[in-house]
Amino acid sequence: MSANGTSAFVPAPASPYQGDIARYWDQEARPVNLRLGDVDGLYHHHYGIGEVDHAALGDPGDGQYEKRLIAELHRLESAQAEVLLDHLGSIGRDDTLMDAGCGRGGSMVMAHQRFGCTVQGVTLSAKQADFANQRANELGIESHVHARVCNMLDTPFETGQAAGSWNNESSMYVDLHDLFAEHSRVLAVGGRYVTITGCWNPRYGQPSKWVSQINAHFECNIHSRREYLRAMADNRLVPQTVIDLTAATLPYWELRATSSLVTGIEEAFINSYKDGSFQYLLIAADRV
Numbered sequence: 001m002s003a004n005g006t007s008a009f010v011p012a013p014a015s016p017y018q019g020d021i022a023r024y025w026d027q028e029a030r031p032v033n034l035r036l037g038d039v040d041g042l043y044h045h046h047y048g049i050g051e052v053d054h055a056a057l058g059d060p061g062d063g064q065y066e067k068r069l070i071a072e073l074h075r076l077e078s079a080q081a082e083v084l085l086d087h088l089g090s091i092g093r094d095d096t097l098m099d100a101g102c103g104r105g106g107s108m109v110m111a112h113q114r115f116g117c118t119v120q121g122v123t124l125s126a127k128q129a130d131f132a133n134q135r136a137n138e139l140g141i142e143s144h145v146h147a148r149v150c151n152m153l154d155t156p157f158e159t160g161q162a163a164g165s166w167n168n169e170s171s172m173y174v175d176l177h178d179l180f181a182e183h184s185r186v187l188a189v190g191g192r193y194v195t196i197t198g199c200w201n202p203r204y205g206q207p208s209k210w211v212s213q214i215n216a217h218f219e220c221n222i223h224s225r226r227e228y229l230r231a232m233a234d235n236r237l238v239p240q241t242v243i244d245l246t247a248a249t250l251p252y253w254e255l256r257a258t259s260s261l262v263t264g265i266e267e268a269f270i271n272s273y274k275d276g277s278f279q280y281l282l283i284a285a286d287r288v
């Protein structure tokens with residue numbers, strides 16, 4: 001890490017795919033992410049949950065509506081991170097958390113603000129790591145919140161170092177057995193793992209065309225719900241809570257589809273959630 005906190009050393013990606021994903025996120029600058037993060041300096045790359053506050057949206061014709069809509073979409077995305085943090089259990093100021101696939105670091109900041117703990121984030125994108133570290137510096141929390149360029153499947157953290165760890169919409173870029181083997185190593189015995197993820201529904205049969213569209217849009221590989229539970233069981237992670245957040249995320253998508261910030265992927269999410277082929281889940285598991 002160079003003096004100005006930038007990620008000077010960028011390790012070679014473990015695979016050509018990871019090199020592509022690193023480039024994808026290094027180049028990403030979608031207004032739907034930057035404009036929402038500009039609301040309060042928490043930059044997310046995940047989706048929202050909860051009821052839309054229509055009173056807060058106000059009159060669509062008063063010239064300030066788009067600004068209020070952006071604030072409401074951001075509020076729902078931050079609410080999603082709060083729900084993830086709710087399931088990490090009791091985390092103390094001396095604990096360490098790992099954010100696997102940390103993006104621009106919004107969830108890391110929220111975790112430190114809630115628990116006072118250390119939060120270590122990993123991302124394939126040097127641009128995201130630099131952005132997250134710059135935000136931590138601006139907030140004066142760089143001693144506790146740090147992002148690095150690193151493969152979440154092969155982190156530098158000590159065995160048993162973390163009291164908690166999570167994947168917030170980042171598990172669809174890796175093999176789940178490899179992923180949960182690393183979380184199981186880094187987590188202390190009795191530690192808590194949480195993920196919020198989209199997964200295809202085995203009841204539908206195979207990934208639907210909508211799920212395939214989402215995979216193509218993000219160059220990711222959405223797993224089935226069955227794979228999550230099987231890979232956790234094989235890696236000493238015992239699910240303690242499974243919550244279907246599909247109904248809770250639809251209002252966010254239906255509001256987003258009316259905004260000027262649409263990216264074109266909204267239809268695939270809305271249709272796949274409605275036809276039952278795709279689910280939005282929270283899974284919290286204990287490292288045993």
Ligand SMILES: C[S@@+](CC[C@H](N)C(=O)[O-])C[C@H]1O[C@@H](n2cnc3c(N)ncnc32)[C@H](O)[C@@H]1O
Nearest residue numbers: 044045046101102103123124151152168170173
């Ligand atoms: C959709 S973003 C989610 C970011 C963050 N969790 C959030 O909620 O804002 C996916 C993230 O996963 C990261 N990622 C994907 N594959 C990874 C890998 N093998 N190792 C580390 N990070 C990875 C990407 O760099 C990106 O930061």
Ligand SMILES: CC(C)=CCC/C(C)=C/COP(=O)(O)OP(=O)(O)O
Nearest residue numbers: 030032033044045046169197198218
């Ligand atoms: C639930 C699933 C399958 C998510 C895939 C991972 C992903 C790209 C999440 C959102 O990132 P983003 O906030 O950068 O995307 P967008 O530009 O659409 O807001």
Ligand SMILES: [Mg+2]
Nearest residue numbers: 032033045046
């Ligand atoms: Mg987004």
